[in-house]
Amino acid sequence: MKLHIRHDTIYRYDTPTQNSLQYLRLTPRNTPQQKVLSWELTTPGETSHMTDGFGNQVTVMTMDKPVSEITLTAEGVVDLTGKPLTRDDSPFPPQVFLRSTPLTEADADIRAFACQFSANKRSLVRMMNRILERIRFTPGVTSVTHTAAEAFTQGEGVCQDHTHIFIACCRHIGIPVRYVSGYIHTFSEDHLVTHAWAEAWLGHNWHTFDVVNLLNVAESHIKLATGLDYRDAAPVRGVRSGGGTEHLQTRAWVTMAGENQ
């Protein structure tokens, strides 16, 4: 399935920023599950590249002149092959993904919740359902600094929160699990296409768990980056000096290649 993706990220500042530096994980890489047929990341700044420890493609962008708006545009075509996840696409042994992080630390409530489940696919699918029941999908009530424990207490959040809670639970019961950021193709119009989900290691292979969509196969998912949590895989992480209040607007479209937008 060939998908066309366009993703605009626009930052506007009340007063011009003096300078800024950003790590952009906005370039998908080739895997057995996805072939990148074309891809272009357009930024207003000076760029260089690196591959981080997880194998993610990172564009490092510097702006050293005053600007009041930064627009990042990622666009391209990716072919999803439909092949299942395998064991060999990570540079690490899966045990790396057993460790909790500040964003995925399990508190007493999460620990009590997680103990009802065990390390097999059926149980984790059940866990995914239970998480979505407890945590209502509500855009705008949590931010990127929210921890799994905070979202679990609050009872609402977005895909990032659901994924962090799923990760906190898995790690608590000894299952290696990683955070994935990317895009999803859906036929409904009201869904965000920039997305986050989890991949858990069950004995011999990685398995997809998309909590918000209650999917356990990645048939319409395009992977941008993986890591221990959001911080490792965030599409954009940046620092700036000056700029006052920041207003962020993101727009993204994922369509069957060849369709009209």
Place this chain on the structure above:
Amino acid sequence: MQIQTAPEGLYDELFDGDNRVRPGCRLLKQWLTESDESLLAEKRREADVLFQRLGITFNVYGEDQGADRLIPFDLIPRVISAADWQKLQSGLRQRVQALNRFLFDIYHDFDIVRAGVISAEQVFANPQYQPGMQKLKLPRNLYAHIAGIDLIRHNDGDFYVLEDNLRCPSGVSYMLENRRMMMRLFPELFARAPVAPVDHYPNLLGETLRAASLKPDPTVVVLTPGRFNSAYFEHAFLARQMGIELVEGADLFVRQNHVYMKTTVGPQQVDVIYRRLDDDFIDPLSGNPDSMLGVPGLYAAYRSGNVVLANAMGTGVADDKSIYPYVPDMIRFYLGEEPILRNVPTWQCRKPEDLSYVLDNLASLVVKETQGAGGYGMLIGPRASKEELSHFRDLLKTRPDNYIAQPTLSLSTCPTFVEAGIAPRHLDLRPFVLSGKKIQMVPGGLTRVALKEGSLVVNSSQGGGTKDTWVLEDDQC
């Protein structure tokens, strides 16, 4: 002055079990016997004033004021014979070489895990393991350029390694200043005693840091978190001694994956950063996003091979207390040699059978947090109250993997000038091992001493002091 001797069963650095002066210590013993108390007291006051004037102070975390404090300096040196040092030196070389090989391995091919010497979970799930270091090529495959190895001497007379410090080991400035102070207060002693010099340490450190880069004439800087850090004095001291710049994060910037230092004549590229801040603070875009201490983009520059960090990121996994029990096996695995220095026997509470032994014998053991440092979060069984024991019992049951336990060792003692006169106090030793083109160290290290009678906690944050450390060039004195 009268010298009080150590209680029976302890190893004293000055006297042997029959109260005879140990080889190499006759001169020191004679000097102590001849010196009267008022002279020593006066010299001590002089030392306090000089240290205060030099600004050799440190901050104690957790104290209300975060106030600068003097680390108490003891006038009576600790002596290590030439023969003992020979053995220590070979043992330290061997150990640090194996630790560097281990670090290279766990960020590349995982041979030691594949061979089943240590479990994958213990290495890779360790919070100090840095996924960001995966397959990064470092000059000479060196990770721990500067290592501080903590040793104690047990009552059997042997040195044991208590802990490896491979992140940002501190204390070397005290080693250097203590020697300067002693030479200033008692020049006549050094005219007679064949004490090996240590003042070339900054030269060796500079040489090591330059060797961390493959460039012919690299620019090296010291990166400090700033003057509120407990070891700021040392950062400034070492930079000055090496004649290189002391910088804070805000003095550096990254452009096109290269690191530059702001100077009055424009940007200057930096090749090696002797960083004295933790992994998580190096770059707010890869670690702690709230940190203002590091340099945005530094990780990308490091990952791209355009700058070297000393020590490397991710060295903490090798000095973690849960990995410590495996160091002798690392030496056998990577070097095919038997360890020269011994480890303290250690129970890993993560193992059910070890945990049950520890719970049954808590009152006789020392329990430490695997992630702890500075003497915080530890239990000394024989000295603990009922409440403390029961508190630790709970902690151990809740998070066994957070703890290790060791027998309560009898750290050796050394005569120390305290309120009660000259009395034995417990001490340890931290030599600093430098890995560059070759492995080098100055003879000796930092000797820390527990000033309270009977106390085994030597950490400066817990009321410990320091002494000059004399490695003899000749034991016949």
